[in-house]
Amino acid sequence: MRISSKESGSIVSHLPDDTQDSIEVSGMGHVTTLEDIEQAPREFGRADAQKSVALQRTLKPRHVSMIALGGTIGTGLFVGISSPLANAGPVGALIAYMIMGTIVYCVTQSLGEMATFIPVASSFTVFTHRFLSPALGAATGYIYAFSWCVTFAFELSVIGQIIQYWTKAVPLAAYIAIFWVPLIVSNLFPVKYYGEFQFWIAIVKVIAIVGFIIYAFCMVCGAGVTGPVGFRYWRHPGPWGKGIISGNENVARFLGWVSSLINAAFTYQGTELVGISAGESANPRKSVPKAINKVVFRILLFYIGSLLFVGLLVPYDDPKLVSTSSFISSSPFVIAIQNSGTKVLPDIFNAVILITIVSAANSNVYVGSRVLLGLSVSGLAPAWLGVLTAQGVPYVCVATVSLFGSLAFLAVSSAAKTFGWLLNIISIAGFFAWLSISVAHLRFIAALKHRKMSREELPFKAKYMPWAAYYAACSITLIILIQGFTAFAPAFDVSEFFAAYISVLLFIVIWACFQIKTRxxxxYRSCDIDIDTDRNGIDGSEKHCEGEPRAEETDEDIPRSRIRGRWMAFWAALV
Known part of the structure; x- marks a missing residue:
């Protein structure tokens, strides 16, 4: 999930006032200790000065699928859809999410084709470095890594706010400290434990959403205290929201819809996480395509399906949608349940949201550490960031990201405004990631064409290319440019303009610094693009995947009975 610059203000307002299949990632020998790294010196910032790291390929297909799902279902879905519903109305919000869903589909298709061909840690930042330029790779990587560091602090502060929904006997700072330490420690274990944790949490999310859709269908048909709801709220107050400004009604509604489109884009951020896990997947050329191909189904079921029923049960003018009393009180899922008169379910759903955010915080550390690792491997960050434990855990990167969790304490101090500005800085980092994926894929296709290689030979062929990549790149560029439009309407606001576009400025500064440093x-020209490094080693290590399954997959991933087979088939179709 990502937070827009506009939303960060409301977020701060919620805060209290007193407040071993190992892989060669870069083509050289395995480096697992500091001594090994010192024996493989390189120059900081040079693209050709690369080292290798030994990551454990222990993520099973179900882990990769659930990590991708976990990136899709999070706080942005459970809470973030309240603003689009309030600004654009139920129909306007649905259209906005459908349009953004097509962009997300194109981005994930591009990522899938590259990540299965060259499955490395921190995939798309590495692809940007190799297929575009080291300077662009550095700018994308640092912005993206920093965004997850700050988001980790944000999630920690939100965890405390959710618990305070039930009781405020314990200070918010205490909850931050209580969850901070276990989340750090959990990421120091081998990656298979992270995959297992995310797997079971994702199942909880799926059960919650499917259960809500079934519950909402019953309420719409008349099972609640309000009787049959049907399309009552689509008739009054209506299918379209009133917009975000006063004045001309049509202009206000259009701007409200544009606002919901941008909010939808922020909500979808995280779908690219499947590419991060490719470097630690036991069989990325089979597990990653499976996860990518389920994106459309997930968008239709989890986002469009949920938003449809939320829009049927919650009128867009419900004051709780824009409530600033607490972060959790504006969740349209909770509001829908409350409006239907059910007493116990709001507490249960709040518990699900709490679990979701703990899972998201855990992912923040994982993703941020792998992106930093990718920068180090590519020669764009210091070598010491690439030091690993014997189990293949980049503990220096994990520690670096975890330290940013201390920023959460700013949320409970007089420095809450500073925390809000940090959220503004990272608000559109995910858009840069999406843009880099789409443009890098276009250059990847150009490199294949230069070598007279057919895309039919690839392990996974993205659909509708290259036009889908052009569509995604142009759309994302437009979103980056217009996402701060509220700074111009109804009157120009310098502070809001700076908050909306500071990420763009920071990206340009980082790019310029590395462009000057690396020269x-x-x-890159098509003939100079490197599509060979890391590919051959993977090809050799996965030959046996075409025949017998891996030994570690035999016991867990192959059904041993009809019942288990049907159960696994059900989840495979669903997630």
Missing amino acids: CPLA
């Missing part, structure tokens, strides 16, 4: 080309 690399502005963009």
Whole structure:
């Protein structure tokens, strides 16, 4: 999930006032200790000065699928859809999410084709570095890594706020400390434990959403205290929201819809996480395509399906949708349940949201550490960031990301405004990631064409390319440019303008610094693009995947009975 610059203000307002299949990632020998790294010296910032790290390929297909699902279902879904519903109304919000869903589909298709061909840690930042330029790779990687560091602090502060929904006997700072330490420690274990944790949490999310859809269908048909709801709220107050400004009604509604489109884009951020896990997947050329191909189904079921029923049960003018009393009180899922008169379910759903955010915080550390690792491997960050434990855990990167969790304490101090500005800085980092994926894929296709390689030979062929990549790249560029439009309407606001576009400025500064330092080309020519490094080693290590399954997959991933087979088939279709 990502938080827009506009939303960060409301977030701060919620805060209290007193407040071993190992892989060669870069083509050289395995480096697992500091001594090994010192024996493989390289120059900081040079693209050709790369080292290798030994990551454990222990994530099973179900882990990769659930990590991708976990990136899709999070706080953005459970809470973030309240603003689009309030601004654009139920129909306007549905259209906005459908349009953004097509962009997300195109981005994940591009990522899937590259990540299965060259499955490395921190995939798309590495692809940007290799297929575009080291400077662009550095700018994308640092912005993206920093965004997860700050988001980790944000999630920690939200965890405490959710618990305070039940009791405020314990200070918010205490909850932050209580959850901070276990989340750090959990990421120091081998990656298979992270995959297992995310797997079971994702199942809880799926059960919660499917259960809500069934519950909502019953309420719409008349099972609640309000009787049959049907399309009552689509008739009054209506299918379209009133917009975000006063004045001309049509202009206000259009701007409200544009606002919901941008909010939808923020909500969808995290779908690219499947690419991060490719470097630690036991069989990325089978598990990653499976996860990618389920994106459309997940968008239709979890986002469009949920939003449809939320829009049927909650009128867009419900004051609780824009409530600033607490972060959790504006969840349209909770509001829908409360409006239907059910007493116990709101507490249960709040518990699900709490579990979801703990899972999200855990993912923040994982993703941020792998992106930093990718920067180190590519020669764009210091070598010491790439030091690993014997189990293949980049503990220095984990520690670096975890330290940013201390920023959560700013949320309960007089520095809450500072915390809000940090959220503004990272608000559109995910858009840069999406843009880099789409443009890098276009350059990847150009490199294949230069070598006269057919895309039919690839382990996974993205659909509707290259036009889908052009569509995604142009759409994302437009979103980056217009996402701060509220700074111009109804009157120009300098502070809001700076908050909305500071990420763009920071991206340009990082790019310029690395461009000057490395003196690399502005963009690689097709003939100079490296699509060989890391590919051959993977090809060799996965030959047996075409025949017998891996030993570690035999016991767990192959059904041993009809019942288990049907159960696994059900979950495979669902998630």
